Amino acid sequence: MANGDPAVNAMTWKQIxxxxxxxxxxxxxxRSVVLQILKIEDCNYDRAGNQHQLYGLAVSAKRYxxxxxxxxxxxxxxxSEHGLGIVYVPDERKRYKPSHCKDQKTxxxxxxxxxxxxxxxxHFRNMQDSENVLVARDLWFGSLPAVMRIRVTTxxxxxxxxxxxxxxxxxxxxxxxxxxxxxxxxCSAYTSGLLLRRPIQAMTPFIFIxxxxxxxxxxxxxxxxxxxxxxxxxxxxxxxxTRAADPALILRAKRFTMRRLMRESGVSQHAxxxxxxxxxxxxxxxxxxxxAVEKLERQIPTGTRxxxx
Numbered sequence: 001m002a003n004g005d006p007a008v009n010a011m012t013w014k015q016i017x018x019x020x021x022x023x024x025x026x027x028x029x030x031r032s033v034v035l036q037i038l039k040i041e042d043c044n045y046d047r048a049g050n051q052h053q054l055y056g057l058a059v060s061a062k063r064y065x066x067x068x069x070x071x072x073x074x075x076x077x078x079x080s081e082h083g084l085g086i087v088y089v090p091d092e093r094k095r096y097k098p099s100h101c102k103d104q105k106t107x108x109x110x111x112x113x114x115x116x117x118x119x120x121x122x123h124f125r126n127m128q129d130s131e132n133v134l135v136a137r138d139l140w141f142g143s144l145p146a147v148m149r150i151r152v153t154t155x156x157x158x159x160x161x162x163x164x165x166x167x168x169x170x171x172x173x174x175x176x177x178x179x180x181x182x183x184x185x186x187c188s189a190y191t192s193g194l195l196l197r198r199p200i201q202a203m204t205p206f207i208f209i210x211x212x213x214x215x216x217x218x219x220x221x222x223x224x225x226x227x228x229x230x231x232x233x234x235x236x237x238x239x240x241x242t243r244a245a246d247p248a249l250i251l252r253a254k255r256f257t258m259r260r261l262m263r264e265s266g267v268s269q270h271a272x273x274x275x276x277x278x279x280x281x282x283x284x285x286x287x288x289x290x291x292a293v294e295k296l297e298r299q300i301p302t303g304t305r306x307x308x309x
Contacts, residue, residue: 042103147176265292
């Protein structure tokens with residue numbers, strides 16, 4: 001299933017069932033609840049409910065396309081949106097639904113399907129060097145700037161956007177945030193072309209970080225794209241319990257004076273200063289500061305809350 005060559009990847013249904021049966025010997029669950037640990041999805045069946053031959057082309061564990069072949073034509077059955085779902089493309093066409101598939105509930109953005117179709121065409125056109133195949137740049141959306149949509153659903157997002165343009169950001173509206181361009185710089189209003197992978201530079205000493213921001217960034221709409229606060233950093237001797245407060249909470253707390261934070265929380269000046277700097281805190285201290293910030297926010301008059309955010 002990895003390289004998309006039907007001659008290599010074809011498996012009979014008998015072989016698949018034998019493989020499932022062998023694997024199911026490792027099933028640790030109650031068989032009345034989980035009958036099989038390797039489930040055959042609805043995309044494995046055609047509209048008539050018969051199993052049909054599927055082929056796959058995988059770039060990585062989560063970036064793949066599953067398709068069928070009808071003579072010389074491909075039909076995309078299940079295109080992965082990983083790495084593409086965060087990109088906003090103004091495509092107003094009806095979402096794609098594979099015709100020869102039992103699953104008629106799941107739909108996909110048409111531009112993502114078109115990208116995978118082009119990838120498949122290029123792949124089979126370059127079978128001798130299939131690992132070096134790139135998607136052609138003449139797709140209709142290839143000249144559009146690469147941006148992701150940031151939804152204005154919290155006060156922190158609203159505050160971050162108003163620092164860029166005080167009059168433009170409105171509650172429940174959205175903004176567009178640029179993604180890294182082909183030249184290694186952030187996309188501008190006119191950037192277009194093939195995007196680059198995010199560069200990684202190893203430096204010492206190593207710092208252990210959490211994955212919270214990364215997980216959100218894959219889905220888009222993450223405030224870290226605007227705040228550049230980054231993920232949680234775990235210092236030497238630090239655990240999940242003795243960590244810094246959430247960056248968004250720190251931004252909310254900075255709307256109030258340190259004196260008010262200390263009075264409402266009962267936390268010392270030294271600990272409050274460490275909290276505002278993003279230093280690690282004892283979980284009890286952090287919880288008291290969270291309660292203090294929430295209490296102070298409730299005291300803000302309703303008509304003036306938008307001005308403070």
